[in-house]
Amino acid sequence: MADPLNILDITHVTKRFDFQDTKIVALSDASLEIRKGEFVCLIGPSGCGKSTLLRMIGGFETPSEGRLAMWDTPIGAPGPDRGMVFQDYGLFPWLTVSKNVGFGPAARGRPSAEVAETTKRFVDMVGLTRFADAYPHQLSGGMKQRVAIARVLANEAEIVLMDEPFGALDAMTRENLQQELLEIWKRTKLTVIFVTHAIEEAILLADRIVVMSPGPGRIVADERVELPRPRDPTDPDFNALRRHFSGMLGHH
Amino acid sequence: MSARFSRAGTQNIALALCAPVLFLIFWHFSTSGRAFSLIPPPLDVGKQLWDLAFGGVWDDLYSGTLLEHAVASVSRVYGGFLLAAACALPLGMLIGRVALVRAALDPTLQLMRPIPVTAWLPLAMIVFGIGPTSAFFLVFLGAFYPILVNTIFGVRNVEPRLFEAAVMLGVSPSALFWKVVLPASLPSIFTGLRLGLGFAWVVIVVGEMTGVQTGLGAIIMEARQLSRTEIVISGMITIGLLGYISDYLVQLLGKRLLRWSPQHG
Ligand SMILES: Nc1ncnc2c1ncn2[C@@H]1O[C@H](COP(=O)(O)OP(=O)(O)O)[C@@H](O)[C@H]1O
Ligand SMILES: [Mg+2]
Numbered sequence: 001m002a003d004p005l006n007i008l009d010i011t012h013v014t015k016r017f018d019f020q021d022t023k024i025v026a027l028s029d030a031s032l033e034i035r036k037g038e039f040v041c042l043i044g045p046s047g048c049g050k051s052t053l054l055r056m057i058g059g060f061e062t063p064s065e066g067r068l069a070m071w072d073t074p075i076g077a078p079g080p081d082r083g084m085v086f087q088d089y090g091l092f093p094w095l096t097v098s099k100n101v102g103f104g105p106a107a108r109g110r111p112s113a114e115v116a117e118t119t120k121r122f123v124d125m126v127g128l129t130r131f132a133d134a135y136p137h138q139l140s141g142g143m144k145q146r147v148a149i150a151r152v153l154a155n156e157a158e159i160v161l162m163d164e165p166f167g168a169l170d171a172m173t174r175e176n177l178q179q180e181l182l183e184i185w186k187r188t189k190l191t192v193i194f195v196t197h198a199i200e201e202a203i204l205l206a207d208r209i210v211v212m213s214p215g216p217g218r219i220v221a222d223e224r225v226e227l228p229r230p231r232d233p234t235d236p237d238f239n240a241l242r243r244h245f246s247g248m249l250g251h252h
Numbered sequence: 253m254s255a256r257f258s259r260a261g262t263q264n265i266a267l268a269l270c271a272p273v274l275f276l277i278f279w280h281f282s283t284s285g286r287a288f289s290l291i292p293p294p295l296d297v298g299k300q301l302w303d304l305a306f307g308g309v310w311d312d313l314y315s316g317t318l319l320e321h322a323v324a325s326v327s328r329v330y331g332g333f334l335l336a337a338a339c340a341l342p343l344g345m346l347i348g349r350v351a352l353v354r355a356a357l358d359p360t361l362q363l364m365r366p367i368p369v370t371a372w373l374p375l376a377m378i379v380f381g382i383g384p385t386s387a388f389f390l391v392f393l394g395a396f397y398p399i400l401v402n403t404i405f406g407v408r409n410v411e412p413r414l415f416e417a418a419v420m421l422g423v424s425p426s427a428l429f430w431k432v433v434l435p436a437s438l439p440s441i442f443t444g445l446r447l448g449l450g451f452a453w454v455v456i457v458v459g460e461m462t463g464v465q466t467g468l469g470a471i472i473m474e475a476r477q478l479s480r481t482e483i484v485i486s487g488m489i490t491i492g493l494l495g496y497i498s499d500y501l502v503q504l505l506g507k508r509l510l511r512w513s514p515q516h517g
Binding site: 058060082086095096107136137155 | 432
């Protein structure tokens with residue numbers, strides 16, 4: 001019986017891909033329980049199945065074996081309850097910032113007054129009020145990712161899935177967005193599953209760090225980060241954790 | 253912004269005028285004053301064009317008839333083009349998105365595509381008879397394939413990520429076509445329409461060779477038989493101008509509709 005406090009139960013999940021007549025095991029026997037409101041980071045080198053796991057939670061891939069369930073209900077097709085923030089943004093280029101943010105509520109048939117109100121609230125929340133009528137090609141990478149975050153929040157996502165969302169951004173923009181994401185998370189009590197291969201980013205953000213390893217992709221460690229927030233990367237405890245995780249990743 | 257635009261605009265217009273002005277000078281000096289030039293000098297053509305448009309110079313059968321012929325051609329161009337769009341757009345969307353339709357129709361259509369519009373002329377005259385219907389049909393054919401090919405390309409090349417994003421945000425699979433496929437392929441579709449309209453103007457002369465009484469193609473052919481080369485050239489100039497204006501208007505429309513697209517906006 002699954003713990004009723006778990007928003008997400010992943011039990012013995014394996015994913016194989018057919019690739020040029022061979023089977024690739026992208027993820028092998030992964031199990032994970034996530035509670036509502038947790039901020040979980042998945043870290044690991046490239047090819048260890050982080051995206052595959054995230055995409056199965058999102059409903060974009062189906063597991064070859066095992067079970068994924070949200071609130072004890074098996075995960076099916078993608079849906080608004082699991083909002084995905086892609087590294088390449090995935091914004092609709094023909095819609096303005098506002099229309100992108102209001103896309104989900106409008107697609108789900110919410111009354112237009114409500115859509116307008118929600119849109120404004122979340123465009124303001126990510127600091128893009130002045131760019132509400134701009135098109136995606138007129139925005140910087142950081143602004144595009146803000147739109148992508150706002151659009152899943154505006155759509156009442158319970159779990160936000162983020163696949164190396166800040167990986168393509170410059171250091172300054174990345175730091176700003178990390179802080180903003182933490183602010184939003186504190187205010188909204190969202191559950192966040194955040195994929196990264198940057199150890200420092202994981203320690204800065206996460207309640208829990210799940211370490212993965214390739215060949216075949218699997219979970220090798222699952223540890224709480226007990227550092228008080230706000231966290232300071234120059235803090236000795238922070239550094240100790242950084243060494244701990246980089247040792248772990250270096251040896252696999 | 254607008255000041256910079258207008259200065260660059262003036263400069264561009266001046267640059268664009270260089271070639272035609274040089275050509276006119278060349279044309280003038282190589283033809284005027286020669287008794288047996290087969291090509292009439294530009295001033296004679298200008299006079300003829302004026303007479304065609306407003307009359308009062310030669311006062312013959314052709315004087316003041318330009319508008320009538322232009323209207324006939326324009327209506328055939330746009331009629332054939334609109335019919336081509338009405339057929340090619342839905343067909344292209346079906347071929348692009350429905351595997352069954354693609355398998356059933358695409359090979360045949362691709363096989364027929366290399367046949368030039370002019371090669372259809374004799375057959376068109378047999379099927380539709382001598383008259384405007386044949387012209388209309390050829391314009392239709394000329395515009396059909398560019399629209400079809402670009403529509404297929406557009407709806408097939410939607411970024412897969414956009415489908416994932418839409419489904420994740422709650423768009424039902426049946427609504428994906430309207431919410432994602434159509435807007436995403438609009439730039440390609442628009443390119444197809446623009447090319448199609450251009451081709452419609454290209455084939456109008458051929459189309460009007462099928463023995464119609466009015467139309468710019470018709471007077472060009474008729475004037476050729478009468479050795480009225482000034483009229484031939486006047487007709488050519490009129491087609492060029494009308495085609496240019498029509499393309500310009502389409503582009504303006506595109507700029508408005510595709511403001512979001514870095515290639516168009
Ligand atoms: N659609 C797919 N088809 C075939 N192989 C895939 C597919 N997606 C991922 N893989 C393979 O699965 C493994 C894990 O990939 P991925 O989950 O993207 O890793 P990560 O995100 O940690 O870099 C890799 O070896 C990758 O090549
Ligand atoms: Mg990945």
